[in-house]
Amino acid sequence: MKRVERSRREKDLLSKLSNIINYSEFIHANLVNVARTCGNKNCRCITKGQRHISLYLTTIRKDGARKMIYIPKALEEEVRQMVARYFRIRDIIEEVSDINLERVLSKKK
Numbered sequence: 547m548k549r550v551e552r553s554r555r556e557k558d559l560l561s562k563l564s565n566i567i568n569y570s571e572f573i574h575a576n577l578v579n580v581a582r583t584c585g586n587k588n589c590r591c592i593t594k595g596q597r598h599i600s601l602y603l604t605t606i607r608k609d610g611a612r613k614m615i616y617i618p619k620a621l622e623e624e625v626r627q628m629v630a631r632y633f634r635i636r637d638i639i640e641e642v643s644d645i646n647l648e649r650v651l652s653k654k655k
């Protein structure tokens with residue numbers, strides 16, 4: 547394969563990408579807050595109507611089915627970061643893809 551001449555910007559993006567992928571975890575999912583009542587009749591969620599807010603991950607499986615996964619409070623921050631990271635990775639790939647497309651188009655002339 548012919549070696550590609552990459553721009554500074556492209557090299558930076560690719561090195562960022564490889565760092566994220568190699569040294570951290572990511573999850574492709576969306577986060578949703580779900581309000582619920584807990585079942586305890588004396589709880590404020592029933593007595594005051596202040597429902598509990600829980601974090602869920604929603605993922606789309608390969609067969610198209612949507613899956614909701616409850617995330618305990620202790621894992622919320624970690625999971626939020628993992629999901630954010632996935633979208634960061636996707637943004638970087640999109641930007642590199644645009645640069646590559648431009649390069650191909652410039653050869654067309």
Ligand SMILES: [Zn+2]
Pocket residue numbers: 583584585586589590591592598
């Ligand atoms: Zn409750």
